[in-house]
Amino acid sequence: MSNFILTLKLKTQPYQGDILDKRFNILRQMYNACLGHLLKQYKEMINTEEYKYIVNQGKGSTRNKQLQELNNKYGLTEYSLHRYIKPMQHHFKENIDSFTAQKIATRCFNAFKKYMFHEAEKVNFKKYGELNSVEGKSNKTGIRFKDNILYWNGLEIPVIIKKNDIYAQEALKNKIKYCRIKREIIKGKYHYYLQLVLEGVPPLKINKKTGEIKGRTTNGKVGIDIGTQTIAISSDYEVKLLELAPEVVNIDKEIRRLQRYMDRSKRVNNPNKYNKDGTIKKSNKDKWHFSKRYMKGKYNRLELYRKQREIRKQNHCKLANYLITLGDEFYVEDMNFKGLQKRAKETTVNEKTGKYNSKKRFGKSLANKAPSMFLAILSNKLKYQNNQLIKVNTKELKASQFNHLNCEYNKKKLSQRWNDLNGIKVQRDLYSAFLIQHVNDDLKTINIELCNKNFNRFLEFHNKEVERLISCELKPPLKNVI
Template sequence: MSNYILTLKLRTEKYQEDILNKRLEVGRRIYNSILGDLLKRYNTLKQSKGYRLALKMQKGKERNKKLNDLNKEYGLTEYLLHTHIKPMQKKFKKNIDSSTAQKIATRCFSAFQKLMLHEADKLNFKKCGELNSLEGKSNKTGIRFKNNQLVWNKLIIPVIIKKNDIYAHTALQDNIKYCRVVRKLIGGKYKFYIQLILEGIPPKKHNNETGEVRHVRNEGSVGIDIGTQTIAISSQKEVKLLELAPEVSIIEKEKRILQRKLNRQRRANNPHKYNENGLIKRGNTGKWIYSKNYIKTKNKLAELQRKIAAKRKQSHEKLANYILTLGDNIKVEQMNYQGLQKRAKETTVNEKTGRFNKKKRFGKSLENKAPAMFLIILDNKLKFDNKELRKINTTSFKASQYNHFTDEYVKKKLSERWNKFECSKIQRDLYSAYLIMNSRWNLKEADRDLCFDNWNRFKELHDLEIERLRNEDRTIASMGI
């Protein structure tokens, strides 16, 4: 059964905010205590003779059974963790109930599993004020939503639900699985929300003026060629070349100004921490001095980063809804974004200037535009209709190299943004999206017959899009316009 989240604001008073802050702090301390205990047990397990012998065994069922038995013996299972947290929870029972404490233990175990599976290098403990959410296991005990109120250990806080919020009223008719209390720092002040995890499919949004359903989903094939900053979309209805989260680029300029100001203030307050060449002194263990103006600038930067994250997510949601109106059979190239954000290993020299080339790659673009996050959002929306984002095999498909007219693969430089055919000149990303749209069922190659059949329609829509882009005030250099 699919789930979705409804976030509602709490109408809190000062004393209620103090209680919520205290409970989040208690939750943080329990989390760190459990995480520290898990780490000790894990280090003891690694030093045991049985564990070393199990690692030498041949991979298979017997080895897995041996490792699972050792995990149970040393208390490294989620169930045993729930038992271990009981006496700790009793000391804080006025603030943290048993189901919330068990969810904290589950959260610790999830973080610990990443370490065991070598998905993470170390466990990160929560600093003061870093734990900003707590959740329960059901809507029957612990953190509950009842009669449009948050009910939690004798604390009752009304929830703000607007009368004209049709989406919220419709969503509340679904079954509530469990609730989560969330704290957000907005404009330098903490605001509290309740998140309801609901069973089912999110209700469709309607236009308040006309009453019509917004973002009506349609059937059909859609090809997507997504880059670090742009996305090319090809369908039978429309062909588009768009910038990912364009609102972020505008706010990013303000962020850079604040970061430079913060750096100047930090250097002015701590001259003893820097060498004459501007680098930080090694071995200087003295405390950093932070002025009131520095803290104000830091808070401004934090607020700006929150806005950037919110704008980026909102932009991705809108774009995903738009793509779903074009079709439901959505295909995209597989991309390794972690590899793209890593710095280059080899040192190269520029032939013209004789200087060393920079080793940085696409880390900044990926941080600002978050293309992987967009694909997750799009895939989640498709899952509500029991469908999924289909990923083509890039090693065999090679959309950027294929030419369906000659049935040949030709390598191109990254700077080459146009494909020159005998009959026309086509933008490279849009052509790749077109080929992906017309891929075969196995997602390993383009269907050449389909490419020829749909070409005239694509060419017409392509020319309209290029004309639109040329009339735009601002375009990204990678578009080649």
């Protein structure tokens, strides 16, 4: 069953905001207590001879069963953590209900599970102000929404729903699975929101002027070649090369300026916390003192990040809505963006200068443009229409190396942005999207017959797009690929 989220602003009074802030902090402390308990039990378990003996056995169902029994013995299960958090919930019962406490325990266990199964290198405790969302398990008890009012342990907060918000009114006709309270710092102040997780699919958006349904889909395959900053699209109707999140601007200079100011302010107000060489005294447990200007700088930095985040998401949603109008079957390469984020492991030397090459890769580009986030948004929107984003096998397909005219593979440097197909020049990313569009059902090979049939149409669209790009004043990253 599909679900979707409706976000509504809460009309909180100052005293209600204080109560919510108190409850968020209590739940943060409960989360940290649960995580500390899990780490302690896990450390105790892995130091036992029994664990070492089981791990050294060959992989299989028998070993998995023994490890599960050992996890149960040391309380490393979700339901064991529910029992552990129960006394804490009773202590804070005036503020925290049992379902919300169980949800926090589940959230903590899911984070710890990644560490236990070596999917993550470490698991972090939540600092003050880092827990910014809490949720219940159903809309019957705990955090509840009824008659446009949020109810939670004595709190009754009205929800803002505008009269002309037809989308929200239609969405609320669906069944509510559970509620989530989210907070966000905007211009130095907390703003609280209610997120309703609803069953079904989002209501269709209607153009108020024409009465037509927005984002109407067409039939056909769409090939997507996504990079760290750009996206190439090939369909039966259009061929496009676009920048991901074009309205996101580089804020590195502003962030660096704010951080330098904050660091100077922190050092002036806390001289006892630093050594003579400028490093922090780890042994000093005195309280940190921050000036009002320091806090203003901190909130300005948070506001910059928030604006970037909202603009990025809005741009991705617009692009996803546009893509959906081009077809009903979407194919994209299965990219490992986490691998591209990491620094290079090997140290290399530049032959010309003799200097060490930088180990930086695409971390900053991925942080600014978030291609993985775009694919997640597109995938969710497709699911609501009973379609899906199909990932092709990158290593087997080798779309950037293939030439369908002679069926040969030719390796190219990353800087080589144009392909020579027997005298025909095509942009590398657009051609890769065209090949991905014509992948076979095995998702490993390319349908040569269909490529030959549709190649002339692709060239026509391709040349139009290249002319459009050349006629525009391009800025990086598009300037780097044309």
